[in-house]
Amino acid sequence: MLSSHFRFEEATSLSLISSGTLIFAKNFFIFTKLKINCYTPCCDKTKVKRGPWSPEEDTTLKNYVEKNGTGGNWITFPQKAGLKRCGKSCRLRWLNYLRPDIKHGGFTHEEDSIILTLYHNIGSRWSIIASHLPGRTDNDVKNYWNTKLKKKLLTSSTTSLTSSNNNNFRTTSAEDSDFYNMLMPYNYNPFSVDQEMMVNQIPNPEIGDELINGFNFGFGLISQEADDVVSSTTERLLFNRDDLIEFQEINPIFDYSKYSGLMALDNISYVP
DNA sequence: AACTGATGCAACCGCTCATGC
DNA sequence: AGCATGAGCGGTTGCATCAGT
Known part of the structure; x- marks a missing residue:
């Protein structure tokens, strides 16, 4: 239907x-x-483990993928790998955390700039935005935007408004000023x-x-x-x-x- | 030290998309 | 063409940690 x-x-x-x-x-x-x-759940939620992954589970998943690959089917993956997890949960854990090329740690100024440019152009298409940031995941970028970048942007614009009577970007701190420079049109074309x-x-x-x-x-x-x-x-x-x-x-x-x-x-x- | 609210982030949920039959 | 299934996406939640009182 x-x-x-x-x-x-x-x-x-x-x-x-x-x-x-x-x-x-x-x-x-x-x-x-x-x-x-109609929406069919991918697994029986009463029969799979949920919540944070243990180091043992991480090791099991990582070892299996390194030996056998993901197999192209995440739904059957937990059974094959010996994990009591939902296939979607396994996929998410691998893609967002265990993949070897994942970059952890703070975002650089350049990455901020790229995120802002792309958000301006395409909105909250986190997977597309993340694809332009090597080692970053859509979840990472989304979390970073929601918890830091968005606030930084709003704070920065408010500061500019209250500290200036014209359109010049005079701000109260060097950090805000740098951030505003980032908001100005730049050449990055993704x-x-x-x-x-x-x-x-x-x-x-x-x-x-x-x-x-x-x-x-x-x-x-x-x-x-x-x-x-x-x-x-x-x-x-x-x-x-x-x-x-x-x-x-x-x-x-x-x-x-x-x-x-x-x-x-x-x-x-x-x-x- | 204890409490409380804020913050950050991993994980989940519900949905759409893509594909194969 | 219509359906079933798995992959992928974006929004939201839950919880651990931090900061302030």
């Missing part, structure tokens, strides 16, 4: 522009496609020319042009035909260049040339 339907919902969008100003753009209508389907740059923003005329540049997390879809465009697509949309050109024909205010390549949209804001 599989069914799906669409939903419009009112939402609040957090926008951060390059001057460090935080703006809440209210009354967006977020368009989401909902799917309702995608090759062939892969094309992914962008996920459409400027929203309801908010104003000043939000188009810099760190703009708000976007809108404009035109009466928006509903048709949206309905013909699926969630996690990826538009190619032809799509963008077509999109511009429908929405003259949208300048596709600003978006060289693919555009990823999870939620599409709809201005009725």
Whole structure:
């Protein structure tokens, strides 16, 4: 049994522009496609061990993988390796902790910069972001963002606002200043020319042009035909260049040339 | 020293995606 | 085309540790 339907919902969008100003753009209508389907648990949770892994379990898992590989099937892995764990738990433990190429320890300034750039461009696609940071896992990056980087970003922007009457980035500490320099447009481009740059923003005329540049997390879809465009697509949309050109024909205010390549949209804001 | 709230991070959960039949 | 299954993802939770009182 599989069914799906669409939903419009009112939402609040957090926008951060390059001057460090935080703006809440209210009354967006977020368009989401909902799917309702059957979900089959991967294992019987009453029969597997849960919680933190013991050193013995780690050794068993590591030894087995080093000798035999993962076998390409994590569901049957615990039985073969002699572990009383869920296959998903084994996979997670290996990928996030036991893999030999995992990098532990603090993130560098350069890594911060890469995370910020990618988060700006593609949002919380942690696996994609992690793929640009050798040795880092999606879980690592996600935790780092949620516990440190996000706060650092907000603190830094607040400091800038309170310490400056103009758009200069005068801050109260060298650390904040360095962090702000990192937020300025930089040259890091995670995608090759062939892969094309992914962008996920459409400027929203309801908010104003000043939000188009810099760190703009708000976007809108404009035109009466928006509903048709949206309905013909699926969630996690990826538009190619032809799509963008077509999109511009429908929405003259949208300048596709600003978006060289693919555009990823999870939620599409709809201005009725 | 004892308590309490904050923080960091490993692990889990629920879901979608991809693939094969 | 539709279904079943396993892999992978992102959000959330639980718990150990830390810092402050």
